[in-house]
Amino acid sequence: MVRSIFGLFAKSPFPYIREMAHKVKECADEIPVLFDAVFEGDQDKVKAIAENISHLEHEVDVVKTRIRDSLPKTIFMSVDRRDLLDVLASLDAIADNAEDVGILFTLRKMEPHPELVPQLKKLVRRVMTTVDKAVEIVDALEVLADVSFTGPEAERVLLMIDELNRLEHEADLVQDALARLLFAMEDDIKPGSLMLWNKIFNKVGDMANAAEKMGNRLRLFMSK
Amino acid sequence: MGVELILWVAIAFGFYMAWSIGANDAANAMGTSVGSKAISFKEAVIIAAIFEFSGAFIAGSSVTDTMRRGIIDPLLFNDPAVVGTTEGSTLFMLGMLAALISAALWLHLAAMLGWPVSTTHSIVGAITGFGVVAVGPSYIQWGTLAKIVSSWAVSPLTGGILAFLVFTVVRKMIFDAPNPVAAVKRWSPVLVFPVFVVLALVIFLKGMPGVDLESYGIGNTEIWMLSALVGVVGSAISAFFVRKIDPPEGDDPQLHVAKVERVFRYLQIATACFVAFAHGSNDVANSIGPLAAIVGTFNEGAITAKVPVPTWVLLLGGAGIVVGLATYGYKVIETIGTKITEITPSRGFAAEFGAASTILMGSQLGLPISTTHTVVGAVIGVGFARGMTALNLGIIWNIVKSWVYTLPVAAGSTIAIYFVMKTAWSAFISPL
Numbered sequence: 001m002v003r004s005i006f007g008l009f010a011k012s013p014f015p016y017i018r019e020m021a022h023k024v025k026e027c028a029d030e031i032p033v034l035f036d037a038v039f040e041g042d043q044d045k046v047k048a049i050a051e052n053i054s055h056l057e058h059e060v061d062v063v064k065t066r067i068r069d070s071l072p073k074t075i076f077m078s079v080d081r082r083d084l085l086d087v088l089a090s091l092d093a094i095a096d097n098a099e100d101v102g103i104l105f106t107l108r109k110m111e112p113h114p115e116l117v118p119q120l121k122k123l124v125r126r127v128m129t130t131v132d133k134a135v136e137i138v139d140a141l142e143v144l145a146d147v148s149f150t151g152p153e154a155e156r157v158l159l160m161i162d163e164l165n166r167l168e169h170e171a172d173l174v175q176d177a178l179a180r181l182l183f184a185m186e187d188d189i190k191p192g193s194l195m196l197w198n199k200i201f202n203k204v205g206d207m208a209n210a211a212e213k214m215g216n217r218l219r220l221f222m223s224k
Numbered sequence: 225m226g227v228e229l230i231l232w233v234a235i236a237f238g239f240y241m242a243w244s245i246g247a248n249d250a251a252n253a254m255g256t257s258v259g260s261k262a263i264s265f266k267e268a269v270i271i272a273a274i275f276e277f278s279g280a281f282i283a284g285s286s287v288t289d290t291m292r293r294g295i296i297d298p299l300l301f302n303d304p305a306v307v308g309t310t311e312g313s314t315l316f317m318l319g320m321l322a323a324l325i326s327a328a329l330w331l332h333l334a335a336m337l338g339w340p341v342s343t344t345h346s347i348v349g350a351i352t353g354f355g356v357v358a359v360g361p362s363y364i365q366w367g368t369l370a371k372i373v374s375s376w377a378v379s380p381l382t383g384g385i386l387a388f389l390v391f392t393v394v395r396k397m398i399f400d401a402p403n404p405v406a407a408v409k410r411w412s413p414v415l416v417f418p419v420f421v422v423l424a425l426v427i428f429l430k431g432m433p434g435v436d437l438e439s440y441g442i443g444n445t446e447i448w449m450l451s452a453l454v455g456v457v458g459s460a461i462s463a464f465f466v467r468k469i470d471p472p473e474g475d476d477p478q479l480h481v482a483k484v485e486r487v488f489r490y491l492q493i494a495t496a497c498f499v500a501f502a503h504g505s506n507d508v509a510n511s512i513g514p515l516a517a518i519v520g521t522f523n524e525g526a527i528t529a530k531v532p533v534p535t536w537v538l539l540l541g542g543a544g545i546v547v548g549l550a551t552y553g554y555k556v557i558e559t560i561g562t563k564i565t566e567i568t569p570s571r572g573f574a575a576e577f578g579a580a581s582t583i584l585m586g587s588q589l590g591l592p593i594s595t596t597h598t599v600v601g602a603v604i605g606v607g608f609a610r611g612m613t614a615l616n617l618g619i620i621w622n623i624v625k626s627w628v629y630t631l632p633v634a635a636g637s638t639i640a641i642y643f644v645m646k647t648a649w650s651a652f653i654s655p656l
Contacts, residue, residue: 007338008603008620009259009566012613074618078610143478146568148610151400153477 010075013067013084014142020063020091021138027056027095028131028207030102032124038105039112050102057099064092078148083220090214091138094131097206104200110193115185119178123201126171127208133164134211137218144221154222161215168212175205226653230317231522235540237324238515242544244331245343245507247552250276250545252340252599253503256572257496258557262489265557271493272500272553273546279504280542295348296355296363298517298527306359311656313521318649319358320514320521322642323350323634327510330634335552339626342594343510346634348372351514353635354642369631376627379593380601382585387578387605394570395609404480405471408487413463419491419577420458423498424451426584427505458494465490488569495576502583503595508541509533515540567603571611578602597627 030053037045067088071081112120137160140153147153178201186194253276254268263271301312309315327346334341348369355364394415401407428447442450466487472479512533520531567575579595579602586593600623607615650656 008600008607008616008623009612010614010616012566014613072618074616074621076607076615076617078607078613143481145613146481147399147477148395150395150610152402156477 011070012142012145013071013077014145016063016067016070017084017087017091018138018142020060020067020088021135023056023060023063024091024095025131025135027053027060028098028128030056031098031204031207032128034102034105035120035124038110039117041109041112043109046105050106053102054099057095060092060095064088078145079221083217086217087214090210090217091134093210093213094134094207097203097210101200101203101207104196104203107196108192110196110200113185113189115181116178116197119174119181123171123174123178123204126167126174127204130164130167130171130208130211133160133167134214137161137164137215141218149222158219158222161219164215165212168208171205171208175201227314227317227522229653230314230321231518234317234321234324234515234518237321237328238512238537239540239544241324241328241331241515242508242511242541243548243552244328244335245511246276246545246548246550248331248335248340248548249343249503249507249596250500250549251553251557252596253499254496254553254557256567256575256599256603257492259567260489260492260569260572262492262569262572263496265554268496268557269550269554271497272549275497275500276504276545276549277542279501279506280508280545281538282505294368295351295365296359298529300359300363301527306363309656311654313525313527314649314654315358315646315656316527317518317521318645319351319354319638319642320517322638322645323347323354324514325641326350326353326637327514327634329637330630334626334630337626340596340600340623341626341630342596343507344594345372345627345630347510347513349631349634350638352631353638356635357639357642373631375594375597376624379582379586379597380604382593383579383582383598383601384605384608385578386581387575387602388609390578391571391574391606391609391611394574395611398484399481399570403471404477405469405483408484409466409469412466412487412491413459416462416491417455417459419455419495421451421455422577422581422584423495424454426498426502426580429584429588462490485569488573492569492573492576495573495580499576499580499595502580504542504545506595508538508545511544512537512541566612566614567606571606574609574611575599575602575606578605 030049034046034049034053037049068085071077071084073081075081077084137157140157140160144153144157179198182189182194182197182201189197250272254263254272257263258265258268298316300306301316304310304312307315327343327350330346330350331341331343352364352369397411397415398404398407425447428442428451469483469487472483516531516533516537519534519537521527524531576599579598582598582602583593583595586598600620604615604620606612646656
């Protein structure tokens with residue numbers, strides 16, 4: 001009943017964005033597990049993990065929708081509303097790509113070619129480092145919102161975003177090398193397999209791309 | 225039975241009016257402090273009760289305009305050619321009573337709906353309504369009314385700009401410093417000086433309309449000197465207290481911000497006390513003004529432009545504000561204390577200091593500043609300084625609408641109540 005001038009304050013979206021980022025991380029963290037199952041050749045386990053990823057992706061969507069709904073046009077924020085929605089979309093894209101990777105692995109049983117395995121492991125590791133960095137940056141947002149996205153804390157986060165860009169670039173290099181490796185062995189590989197692997201690399205790489213994109217959107221929060 | 229009846233009903237409604245002010249305005253004055261968790265809501269009620277009451281009782285007007293802000297000339301009611309009857313003083317008392325009832329009802333409704341409306345504007349609207357039907361629109365000082373309408377923009381804008389500046393300065397000087405705790409130790413005595421000077425000036429110039437400072441040999445120069453002295457004392461006290469603060473180990477920004485905010489907590493409590501005092505001294509006049517006019521007319525048997533405010537009327541007003549705060553404002557403050565998380569002591573301080581400075585400037589420049597409107601503007605100003613992570617613009621729009629409603633609603637309901645009472649009076653007591 002009583003709103004009075006205190007209704008002027010809306011709930012800050014930043015704690016929810018943090019919640020969403022951690023859901024995304026939970027979802028992305030299934031990717032190494034998924035690859036291990038593929039390397040073990042355990043297709044039932046692959047299916048179970050893919051389903052779990054799908055389930056987690058849905059939870060991310062739920063949080064995302066809740067944040068969007070809590071940002072009606074009548075809310076004035078210390079950051080641009082469009083930039084904030086872009087951050088949500090990029091975070092969401094990380095989970096979406098993870099889900100796609102899971103689905104691609106369930107289309108057919110993928111043989112883990114011995115030459116590919118070490119490079120694949122490397123790619124997954126690089127991508128996961130990139131995603132973790134993105135989540136770490138989101139964790140810093142709440143404090144940053146408290147100090148109006150300026151000052152030494154903002155400088156620190158900007159450095160973290162630079163680091164994120166660097167990590168994404170490294171993941172890209174591994175992804176390129178992997179593609180080269182794959183097409184070098186195109187004669188020994190079934191066409192379907194070839195196509196699927198190529199798609200899988202791209203989707204895994206896209207997780208890192210989405211993480212980078214999110215970082216670059218966050219950068220806009222700090223630009224005046 | 226006769227005019228005593230009006231007096232008794234006026235006393236009852238004067239208390240009701242004060243109660244509404246306590247429920248509506250006093251809660252707003254304490255709101256940012258509770259919202260930022262600088263004080264608990266129980267402490268807020270106690271602080272507000274002490275300072276609102278002492279403001280009302282010590283510094284509340286001992287003399288008040290019978291017609292708030294000169295909307296119409298009360299002496300017109302002595303002229304049968306204007307009011308069409310020789311019973312002008314009875315008509316006047318009935319009108320004041322109608323204004324009191326209507327303003328109190330509107331304030332109560334606004335408090336229920338959560339609209340921070342200005343008590344002054346409610347009373348002004350009510351008196352205008354009565355004036356239009358009693359003496360005719362040609363006698364209304366529409367220029368005064370236009371000035372009040374302009375305050376819808378002036379008060380929040382000035383409050384907003386000042387709060388914006390205060391918050392920006394605080395952020396640049398303290399929060400953006402490499403070592404915020406060291407910065408707050410260095411700057412807080414500097415910051416405290418203007419704060420206490422402004423607060424002291426607010427109390428001297430605006431908060432004590434009833435105390436004849438000149439008779440104590442206190443002129444303008446002395447007021448400024450005394451205020452500067454208060455500033456120096458405040459500054460010295462703050463220097464003494466911040467001396468003991470140790471910067472946290474390492475440079476975790478969260479630890480720093482937490483320590484800095486603790487310093488602002490005290491500043492905010494100080495500003496809240498001053499605002500409550502100034503509010504009590506000013507707004508008590510709103511509740512008791514029409515009552516004082518009725519009492520004065522009753523005692524004198526005729527209408528005068530200015531009436532003395534008897535001590536018992538001041539007491540009634542002060543007590544009404546406190547009771548309103550305790551019975552209804554209590555709920556408002558509790559809601560705030562548990563619902564708001566987006567305001568920190570430094571932001572609350574910027575808003576309250578911005579508002580206090582605006583009130584001071586307004587009273588010095590003769591601008592029609594409303595405390596309520598200024599506080600709302602100041603809070604928004606801090607929001608625009610990128611201090612708040614989210615502001616609800618929908619609510620701001622609702623609040624602005626409620627400001628616009630205040631004058632016509634108070635005027636309309638006064639007219640209705642006045643006609644009912646006038647008819648009843650003519651039918652049952654004596655023809656008018």
